[in-house]
Amino acid sequence: MFVHLFTYRLKTLLRDRALVFWTLAFPLILATLFHLAFANLGPTAHFSSIPVAVIDNQDFQEAQAFQMTLEAMAREQDALLQVTITDRETAETLLRNEDIVGYILAGREMELHVNNTGLRQSIVNIFLNQFSQISDAIDVIITEKQTRGENIEAGFINDFINHAENRANYLQNVPAGRNRPNALFILYFALLGMSCFYGAYFGLTEVMDIEADLSVRAARLNLSPQHKLGAFLSNSSASLLLHFCGQLVLLAYLQWGLNVSFAGQRFFIILTTLAGSFTGLTMGAFIGTLVKGNYDFKESVITGVTMVGAFLAGLMFPDVKYFIHNTLPPLAWLNPVNLLADSYYALYYFEDYTRYAQNIALLLIFALIFCSGTYLSIRRKKYASL
Amino acid sequence: MQVFKLTLKIIQKNLLPMGIFVGVFLGISLFIGVSGTGTATSDFARTKIKIAFIAQEKTPLTQGLKDNLEKIAEFVEIGDSQGATDEALQEALFFGRIQYIVRIPSGFTEAFMASDKERAIIQKTARPADHSTKYADMFIQQYFNTANLYVQSFEGISAQQVAAKTKQNLDLETQVFMARVSGNNDTQGGTLLFFNFLAYSLLAILMLGISSTMRVFKDKNIQQRNACSPLPNRKLNMQLLAGNLLFAVALWFLMSGLCLLLQRSGIFSVGIVLFLANALLLTLWAASISFFIGNLVTSRNVIMAVTHVLALGTGFIGGVFVPQEFLGDRLLQFASFTPTFWYVKANTAIAQVSSWSDLSPDLLEAAGIQLAFAFAFLSLALLIGKKRNILPSY
Numbered sequence: 001m002f003v004h005l006f007t008y009r010l011k012t013l014l015r016d017r018a019l020v021f022w023t024l025a026f027p028l029i030l031a032t033l034f035h036l037a038f039a040n041l042g043p044t045a046h047f048s049s050i051p052v053a054v055i056d057n058q059d060f061q062e063a064q065a066f067q068m069t070l071e072a073m074a075r076e077q078d079a080l081l082q083v084t085i086t087d088r089e090t091a092e093t094l095l096r097n098e099d100i101v102g103y104i105l106a107g108r109e110m111e112l113h114v115n116n117t118g119l120r121q122s123i124v125n126i127f128l129n130q131f132s133q134i135s136d137a138i139d140v141i142i143t144e145k146q147t148r149g150e151n152i153e154a155g156f157i158n159d160f161i162n163h164a165e166n167r168a169n170y171l172q173n174v175p176a177g178r179n180r181p182n183a184l185f186i187l188y189f190a191l192l193g194m195s196c197f198y199g200a201y202f203g204l205t206e207v208m209d210i211e212a213d214l215s216v217r218a219a220r221l222n223l224s225p226q227h228k229l230g231a232f233l234s235n236s237s238a239s240l241l242l243h244f245c246g247q248l249v250l251l252a253y254l255q256w257g258l259n260v261s262f263a264g265q266r267f268f269i270i271l272t273t274l275a276g277s278f279t280g281l282t283m284g285a286f287i288g289t290l291v292k293g294n295y296d297f298k299e300s301v302i303t304g305v306t307m308v309g310a311f312l313a314g315l316m317f318p319d320v321k322y323f324i325h326n327t328l329p330p331l332a333w334l335n336p337v338n339l340l341a342d343s344y345y346a347l348y349y350f351e352d353y354t355r356y357a358q359n360i361a362l363l364l365i366f367a368l369i370f371c372s373g374t375y376l377s378i379r380r381k382k383y384a385s386l
Numbered sequence: 387m388q389v390f391k392l393t394l395k396i397i398q399k400n401l402l403p404m405g406i407f408v409g410v411f412l413g414i415s416l417f418i419g420v421s422g423t424g425t426a427t428s429d430f431a432r433t434k435i436k437i438a439f440i441a442q443e444k445t446p447l448t449q450g451l452k453d454n455l456e457k458i459a460e461f462v463e464i465g466d467s468q469g470a471t472d473e474a475l476q477e478a479l480f481f482g483r484i485q486y487i488v489r490i491p492s493g494f495t496e497a498f499m500a501s502d503k504e505r506a507i508i509q510k511t512a513r514p515a516d517h518s519t520k521y522a523d524m525f526i527q528q529y530f531n532t533a534n535l536y537v538q539s540f541e542g543i544s545a546q547q548v549a550a551k552t553k554q555n556l557d558l559e560t561q562v563f564m565a566r567v568s569g570n571n572d573t574q575g576g577t578l579l580f581f582n583f584l585a586y587s588l589l590a591i592l593m594l595g596i597s598s599t600m601r602v603f604k605d606k607n608i609q610q611r612n613a614c615s616p617l618p619n620r621k622l623n624m625q626l627l628a629g630n631l632l633f634a635v636a637l638w639f640l641m642s643g644l645c646l647l648l649q650r651s652g653i654f655s656v657g658i659v660l661f662l663a664n665a666l667l668l669t670l671w672a673a674s675i676s677f678f679i680g681n682l683v684t685s686r687n688v689i690m691a692v693t694h695v696l697a698l699g700t701g702f703i704g705g706v707f708v709p710q711e712f713l714g715d716r717l718l719q720f721a722s723f724t725p726t727f728w729y730v731k732a733n734t735a736i737a738q739v740s741s742w743s744d745l746s747p748d749l750l751e752a753a754g755i756q757l758a759f760a761f762a763f764l765s766l767a768l769l770i771g772k773k774r775n776i777l778p779s780y
Contacts, residue, residue, distance in 0.1 A: 030702075
């Protein structure tokens with residue numbers, strides 16, 4: 001009987017083509033948008049040239065090294081800055097009209113005039129800092145050499161400047177935890193977590209279709225000789241299968257469509273996703289039975305709980321998660337969305353599986369609570385009238 | 387006026403589920419608005435990066451690096467005096483107590499002074515997807531590249547001298563002047579985040595609320611009864627629209643009231659007035675999109691999915707969650723076809739405004755485009771409404 005009910009429930013769900021489409025489409029569309037939004041944060045971040053102006057005053061005339069640097073930059077293809085050399089008034093007008101990000105006054109200590117704080121202004125600031133610091137070092141070295149009476153040959157200064165511009169790399173990046181090619185995929189875990197918990201809507205639909213006082217279809221089902229719990233289990237399994245398949249499609253898309261690699265953790269990621277879908281579904285069912293009201297109300301409670309959970313898990317703004325862990329740790333443990341998100345992160349960060357196991361165990365305890373709650377609510381209900 | 391009054395009645399009945407949404411989103415917005423008040427001040431004070439500095443040797447050079455890093459970092463001690471274990475460090479990184487780990491191996495200074503490029507390497511671990519750590523990278527590279535100049539130029543120079551001279555050079559910093567004081571100094575960070583988040587929350591609330599109201603009118607029986615009535619379709623749709631718009635504006639009032647509560651400085655400052663005006667525009671186009679979707683789609687689950695995709699999706703590419711500065715150019719071009727993008731753009735501009743004379747034409751452009759979107763979606767909605775209500779003859 002289980003197989004029969006399971007198959008027909010699956011057919012019923014699949015018949016709602018719009019539902020199927022959106023269950024699949026929603027995470028895929030979001031994954032694509034994520035990918036596009038975060039593409040510029042990776043190691044190949046590309047910024048267009050920043051327009052700035054340099055004031056043509058006496059200091060600038062005397063700053064030969066600076067002039068040479070700017071000229072070299074102008075010859076480059078993808079220059080950091082797009083420089084206009086002009087007088088102060090024009091520069092101020094340009095700045096006011098936001099045609100330039102800021103204007104520069106050359107000197108030993110440079111001056112930068114900007115309108116706002118922001119990324120581009122910071123980049124110009126850093127560039128100027130680095131330039132003046134290196135120039136200062138070069139000046140100090142040359143002066144010192146002259147004081148020592150060392151000979152400075154003709155091409156020395158140029159060679160030296162060239163050498164100074166060849167920056168060496170002193171840092172080696174040690175990945176946090178396991179060896180990961182692209183650290184950004186940690187952000188996709190947020191998406192996976194959120195979409196696992198959208199299984200709650202499936203859970204709600206299941207409860208609606210099994211509780212006789214909630215829908216006509218359920219009333220008919222309760223009249224049949226089929227045991228209510230058996231029907232509920234087979235129906236829910238169909239829902240879980242459908243939702244989980246949607247998640248698998250999302251994982252596949254992430255892996256092959258967007259090149260987000262899960263490097264050897266595939267099995268555990270799928271396992272975590274299954275646990276997440278299951279918990280999401282049971283949470284939806286639990287809320288469906290617990291909360292009294294019409295369908296819209298229950299739906300809104302589920303949305304509310306999922307949203308708050310996702311927010312507190314740091315899925316919209318990562319800093320929230322750290323804030324909670326450091327000030328209110330119990331809140332982190334009581335939030336199933338956070339437990340799911342942390343399971344994914346634990347797979348990424350840690351070599352061993354202790355923290356991962358802890359999180360999954362707690363998550364499944366939640367699922368158990370939801371299951372029991374739902375069971376106790378729907379068992380043996382008799383209605384005087386409907 | 388019956389349809390109008392009826393719309394309001396339906397909304398009233400739906401008030402409880404709506405109330406939950408509104409409550410949840412407002413709660414989140416408040417949280418953001420209050421805690422998001424960062425150190426965005428009118429000078430270049432950056433939030434300090436939390437760094438765990440682990441040096442396996444203590445030399446003037448490494449001490450010099452540490453002293454210099456104090457300009458941008460807040461050092462966090464992990465572990466005990468024996469040193470931090472790898473696990474403790476990973477945990478700290480995981481829970482956000484630190485953002486960056488610097489590990490200096492023993493023998494580094496010696497290798498550096500000998501210009502041994504291969505052995506003079508510092509290991510760093512950054513928290514993934516945290517782009518503020520790139521600044522720490524640049525800082526450290528700059529320190530050693532500058533120091534290296536001395537090593538290359540003077541044979542037999544001591545580490546102490548190198549450190550001292552490098553420090554002098556690195557004390558040189560560009561003086562930055564703000565041409566004008568940024569508007570809303572204290573609350574710039576929090577308020578901007580609050581209003582940007584509205585692009586997600588208000589859109590979601592309106593889409594869910596308005597579509598559940600519209601669903602009542604889409605019931606086949608009710609549609610047929612309405613088709614028999616003497617009230618022309620156009621008027622029916624207009625009244626429906628009016629009811630929903632009133633609801634939307636009421637929501638705007640609520641959000642504004644809340645926002646004013648958040649304000650500490652100048653309730654009627656230019657910035658706040660502009661933010662609220664922009665939010666009103668948001669309400670208008672969000673309401674018209676919701677009206678359009680409500681006319682188009684009736685299935686509950688589809689509405690839920692469409693809401694999430696549109697609200698969250700446009701939020702991401704429009705710059706609500708990731709600031710527009712960090713988004714790629716092509717993506718921004720694509721996003722400029724969504725009203726969210728223009729709303730966020732206007733907000734970013736408003737955050738910099740400190741007086742009425744600062745109004746830039748960009749702001750007016752963004753406002754105009756948002757109005758255009760509102761108008762476009764409204765027309766589309768009314769068009770669809772008209773077509774849908776023509777039922778086949780029997």
